[in-house]
Amino acid sequence: MYWNANIECMAVDDLKKLQYRSFKNLINNLYSFNKFYHDRMKGAGVHPDDLRSLADVQKLPFMYKEDLRENYPTKLFNVPNTEIVRFHASSGTSGKPTVVGYTQNDLAYWTEALARSLTSIGIGSNDILQVSYGYGLFTGGLGLHYGAEKVGASVVPTSNGNTERQLELMQDLGVTAIACTPSYLMHMSYTAEKMGIDFRRDTCLKKAVLGAEPWTESMRAKIESAMGIKAYDIYGTSEQAGPMFSECEERNGIHIGADIMYVEIVDSDTGEILEDGERGEMVVTMLKKEALPLVRFRIKDITSLMKDECPCGRTSPRISRITGRADDMLIIRGINVFPSQIEYTLMRIPQIGDQYMIEVSREGALDNMKIQVEIKPEFFSDKVEDMVKLRAHIESELKKYLNLAVPVELKAPGALPRFEGKAKRVIDKRVM
Numbered sequence: 001m002y003w004n005a006n007i008e009c010m011a012v013d014d015l016k017k018l019q020y021r022s023f024k025n026l027i028n029n030l031y032s033f034n035k036f037y038h039d040r041m042k043g044a045g046v047h048p049d050d051l052r053s054l055a056d057v058q059k060l061p062f063m064y065k066e067d068l069r070e071n072y073p074t075k076l077f078n079v080p081n082t083e084i085v086r087f088h089a090s091s092g093t094s095g096k097p098t099v100v101g102y103t104q105n106d107l108a109y110w111t112e113a114l115a116r117s118l119t120s121i122g123i124g125s126n127d128i129l130q131v132s133y134g135y136g137l138f139t140g141g142l143g144l145h146y147g148a149e150k151v152g153a154s155v156v157p158t159s160n161g162n163t164e165r166q167l168e169l170m171q172d173l174g175v176t177a178i179a180c181t182p183s184y185l186m187h188m189s190y191t192a193e194k195m196g197i198d199f200r201r202d203t204c205l206k207k208a209v210l211g212a213e214p215w216t217e218s219m220r221a222k223i224e225s226a227m228g229i230k231a232y233d234i235y236g237t238s239e240q241a242g243p244m245f246s247e248c249e250e251r252n253g254i255h256i257g258a259d260i261m262y263v264e265i266v267d268s269d270t271g272e273i274l275e276d277g278e279r280g281e282m283v284v285t286m287l288k289k290e291a292l293p294l295v296r297f298r299i300k301d302i303t304s305l306m307k308d309e310c311p312c313g314r315t316s317p318r319i320s321r322i323t324g325r326a327d328d329m330l331i332i333r334g335i336n337v338f339p340s341q342i343e344y345t346l347m348r349i350p351q352i353g354d355q356y357m358i359e360v361s362r363e364g365a366l367d368n369m370k371i372q373v374e375i376k377p378e379f380f381s382d383k384v385e386d387m388v389k390l391r392a393h394i395e396s397e398l399k400k401y402l403n404l405a406v407p408v409e410l411k412a413p414g415a416l417p418r419f420e421g422k423a424k425r426v427i428d429k430r431v432m
């Protein structure tokens, strides 16, 4: 099932022509009417006439998150205030948040992207979708809400929090699908267990649409076996609009709406474009955005463009699972470590529950990492000997996979903090 087969299954050459035309229009418009882009392009010695093919896009300068912060809140907007119909803002973990504005058309394209994604997952008018993403300045709640209504699903707009009530509603209304962060679904699963709710027996839940934080294949396996559902990855940051693009039923890479977003993968250090299949930093150009245009925006997520065709019949490009953000990479005693690698290793060890915490600190010139993991109730024991053995096993698995000796501390079930929105799993105590 396709939502918009014309675009989703368009011949690749035609898609590229379409992208080039959109690019041309976008750059002509920005060069003529937007001071920021005009100055940037002048500074780089590029004129819109230099864009003679899609490959020429790499002549254009990059744009960074810092550009949005420096122009806080709305200096980069490209339309008059009268055309803005909504604002969202990122949480701003470091410094000022970034504010994103939307015109009517921006919202329409966002919803269109989500309608395609939900249809590709098989969510439609027969479904009851519980949206447990936060509603408000965060884009997850309202984004999924309108996308789901567009495909005719019945939306249960619970937002996040009040988990026991959410579980009751899920049962009472016969919810068939849920959209939230993977860590919140883990939290729900944990709460359900305490309430004696068995997802297979007591609910109609079949599918979960999960995103807004990086997660791994082993986390997916854990969620699916605990809850008896299928979990799908959805992607999009607030700068792009919000969650937009997802896996199809094949669950092998995220389909990108090529008419909406142009993706390049570059080497994080040199900015050079990498071949399809090579992992690097994603750079995006939003081809349709009106309020807050983004041209060659360094999104910092690490992924690759997939080479092979998807058996679902969609020709739209796919990106592989995001393994982390260039910003998240930790360098511990000279070794590069992504938190997602740690999660991947931990989640494959059956005795470990779904909560863990990574702590990074500095002693003298040396960076240290310590990991706390929660043990599942059935494996938690008062016998010191058993726990010492288990700890040694976890440490040796981490050593094998990360090539780094990391001390592990075992925690009792329920001892680590839970997160109802985005999980914070890394505590960095180093003073920079």
Ligand SMILES: [Zn+2]
Pocket: 248, 249, 250, 255, 310, 311, 312, 313, 314
């Ligand atoms: Zn597909």
